[in-house]
Amino acid sequence: MFHHTRIRLAATAAAAVAAMALTACGTGSDDEIVDKPKAKASAKADSGSGNEKDPAAEKSSAAPDVAKVGDTLGLKGVEAGSELDVTVLKVVDNAKSSDEFFAPESGNRWIGVQFQLVNTGTKVYSDAPMNGAKMADDQGQQFGTTIADITAGPSMSADVRLKPGGKALGWIVFEVPKASKAATVTFGMDSGFAEQIGEWKL
Template identity: 40%
Template sequence: MSIRTAALLVAALGLSLTACGTEGGGTTVDVTPQAGSFSSAAESPEGAGAADTPRDEPTTGGSLGPGVSTVGDTISLKGAEDGEKLDVTLVKWLDPAKSADRHTIPSLGKRWVAAQIRLVNTGSATYRDSPPDCVRVADAEGRRYDATVADIAAGSSMATHLKLATGAKAVGWVVAEVPTGAAVTSLQFIPSGGAADETGQWAVRKG
């Protein structure tokens, strides 16, 4: 066998192994922002209106490195039903978040964190969900916390009963209650009330 023939055979084998290794090997947790995602909430075309202007200063922008989604980035996710697909954007992040009134406050030894999320139905089916049920936050110790019902000073809460036609969008805040000393490091969005196979994840930090 000539040296040229052997080299061609080795190259062909390498391509074959590469193709086999990538097929069906994807993860269900997507941390990679879409191409063209907004690098900061200030650049977003869905910036908060007058009623949603935060009174506290939210964390915005600030890339944490290639392939890591953070505030301002959009992740595309499929729902549990056929034809369900969403573009999910973490528009703003507040840590801590302030209550909208003096009467509703975090429990003793706890604080609120909040995410302003934008959902756009990019699928072929109407999307029905309770978005707060889709949200989880995690701290540096790996503990996870579900969303809670709370109104914050930064703006309007996300609807708890949402129905989005194809092309429609919704924006609102989702709040979670965490221990005062917990270092919250990530936020997850799992469509269909947490029942979908795909999960979007954003890195966050205290602002």
């Protein structure tokens, strides 16, 4: 009896250690910040008529800067074959509510960020994208998302499912103090538990 109890305790301890290791994978110091944008091949083609922009585009693709609004980051999820191209298309500070009865709390404002997600992997992407998004100000304070509809456009769905090659587009809203200066926005797959976290400078 005593022997069996010891075996059970050892097995329980081993399971607890394994669970701690799995938890550490998603939120620990092994996280990788991805902030180098992908080359903009389509942007070069679009700006073919504007000769003045070509040298800058070439420099940008030769030595990518830190990602900013308009840039695309390639991110990986927890499972093999789970990958997204994520683009921050637009940012609207002091975003206005499309519902007259719903507004930011007193002393706060809304900042809307329009994300485009493209499934570049081999597995179906299924997640609530707003769970993996965060905003930080220039003081290092971090802010989560809020469920809100804004006049800038349709919100990102709370339940996105994309087959390989599929796309999703929508606004994610953050509530921040009026005095805060937004510095970065981040996005991670698997509700933010993936080791790769994309970061855009605002």
